[in-house]
Amino acid sequence: MSSTYGEILKLSIFGESHGNAIGMTLDGIPAGLPVDLDELQTFLNRRAPGQHEYATPRKEKDQPEFLSGVCNGYTTGSPICAIIRNTNTRSQDYENLKDVPRPGHADYTAQIKYRGYQDPAGGGHFSGRLTAPLCIAGGLCKQWLCTKGVQIAAHISVLGGIADEPLYLDWTAPDLSMIGGNFPVCNPEAGDKMRKAIAKAKEDGDSVGGLIECIAVGVPGGLGDPMFGGMESRIAQIVYGIPAVKGLDFGSGFTGSYLRGSQNNDAFYVKDGAIKTQTNNAGGILGGITNGMPLVFQAAIKPTPSISLPQQSIRLSEMETASLHVKGRHDPCIVPRAVPVIEAAAAIAIMDAFLSNPEF
Numbered sequence: 001m002s003s004t005y006g007e008i009l010k011l012s013i014f015g016e017s018h019g020n021a022i023g024m025t026l027d028g029i030p031a032g033l034p035v036d037l038d039e040l041q042t043f044l045n046r047r048a049p050g051q052h053e054y055a056t057p058r059k060e061k062d063q064p065e066f067l068s069g070v071c072n073g074y075t076t077g078s079p080i081c082a083i084i085r086n087t088n089t090r091s092q093d094y095e096n097l098k099d100v101p102r103p104g105h106a107d108y109t110a111q112i113k114y115r116g117y118q119d120p121a122g123g124g125h126f127s128g129r130l131t132a133p134l135c136i137a138g139g140l141c142k143q144w145l146c147t148k149g150v151q152i153a154a155h156i157s158v159l160g161g162i163a164d165e166p167l168y169l170d171w172t173a174p175d176l177s178m179i180g181g182n183f184p185v186c187n188p189e190a191g192d193k194m195r196k197a198i199a200k201a202k203e204d205g206d207s208v209g210g211l212i213e214c215i216a217v218g219v220p221g222g223l224g225d226p227m228f229g230g231m232e233s234r235i236a237q238i239v240y241g242i243p244a245v246k247g248l249d250f251g252s253g254f255t256g257s258y259l260r261g262s263q264n265n266d267a268f269y270v271k272d273g274a275i276k277t278q279t280n281n282a283g284g285i286l287g288g289i290t291n292g293m294p295l296v297f298q299a300a301i302k303p304t305p306s307i308s309l310p311q312q313s314i315r316l317s318e319m320e321t322a323s324l325h326v327k328g329r330h331d332p333c334i335v336p337r338a339v340p341v342i343e344a345a346a347a348i349a350i351m352d353a354f355l356s357n358p359e360f
Contacts, residue, residue, distance in 0.1 A: 104305025138344020230288020251283025
């Protein structure tokens with residue numbers, strides 16, 4: 001099903017942007033895993049709307065209510081179900097979108113697919129609002145992976161043409177804490193320039209996109225499978241479920257296609273009895289299977305399609321060109337809030353791979 005992910009771990013996302021609630025079920029999780037709700041809330045707050053000048057003014061607390069699967073701070077072995085109630089909606093801003101679809105949004109394709117039965121308010125099931133329950137599942141998986149020695153972090157690699165410093169090959173888990181927070185960058189000066197780029201786009205009634213780089217440190221070798229079960233495939237499937245993601249590459253990615261094999265190959269060596277590589281152009285994955293090096297990938301995030309500038313669209317009822325002024329509350333840049341979502345998706349994919357390989 002389109003809203004379900006996983007091989008052993010089964011994640012389902014449900015709800016609409018302006019419905020009573022959004023939520024998730026997470027099945028296949030063993031009993032006895034610890035759950036820190038305070039840590040989870042801190043993670044969810046990084047994605048929550050209405051907290052910054054570069055985010056939508058829609059305010060939602062995004063506090064999860066667990067209906068099953070967690071008791072006394074531990075998983076019970078039954079499916080974990082959690083919801084987040086929507087408390088600040090303005091559905092009237094979206095009443096005309098079935099007839100006049102927004103450029104860059106799924107309004108038109110949803111109309112074709114569901115023949116008008118879809119909920120258009122706030123984008124319905126296509127909204128980035130649905131990444132909140134994804135972050136519930138991913139936040140839990142991040143906690144459990146930490147017990148396996150795996151830490152996951154991401155940062156804004158590029159925003160509005162402004163580049164941050166890259167994540168380095170020899171970073172260890174404690175170093176990743178420096179890129180946390182609500183505007184995660186490695187270089188604060190680059191972060192200041194990015195904020196100014198967002199402010200300028202907002203002033204112009206426009207939006208900007210960017211790249212997010214994610215790293216998982218401590219992932220053991222041997223996770224994943226050849227062909228369609230490879231780690232790239234597992235991660236890509238869930239990351240492409242995040243609205244606004246339009247591209248994905250691992251390690252040197254598209255840049256590597258410009259290199260020779262002698263430049264792109266990662267030479268092996270032994271250090272302290274462990275096999276490592278001198279570079280990490282493979283992004284920690286060879287043949288779909290992790291090689292023990294940091295797992296690294298980048299996701300391309302498109303500019304927010306809902307902008308204040310007038311846009312050309314069509315009036316479907318009359319099959320004629322129409323001018324559209326988008327109403328509602330929208331982010332001039334969704335990249336900062338998408339960073340924890342990318343982390344969550346990576347954690348879910350890696351956790352599922354762990355469960356698929358019980359010897360780990």
